[in-house]
Amino acid sequence: MVIKVYIASSTGSVAVKKHQQAVVGFLEANRISFQEVDITMLEEQRLWMYRNIPRDKQPEKGNPLPPQIFNEDRYCGDYDDFFQSKEDNTVFAFLGLSSQPSVKDSES
DSSP states (O other): OOEEEEEOSSOSOHHHHHHHHHHHHHHHHTTOOEEEEETTTOHHHHHHHHHHSOGGGSOSSSOOOSOEEEETTEEEEEHHHHHHHHHTTOHHHHTTOSSOOOHHHHHO
């Protein structure tokens, strides 16, 4: 299972940049393996992301903003969902992961 974080490397929005950094920073700090997918570089990835976000998570106007988080092809949520799972200490369940990787696993 691969966690995919859909980001925009070139965005004028400070909030989007901060949200992307927060998600990526948390995953790196917790040694959660993930892949960044830059929607500004690959049109087909951007369209795939838009098509695979559930209708109830789509904004009323415009397109969903990054970061958007998937576990393989399963939608996990956006930054707000991620932040809430962090507050509730349920990030691993949010990401669809069984548990936090142990230090031993990441060193071997």
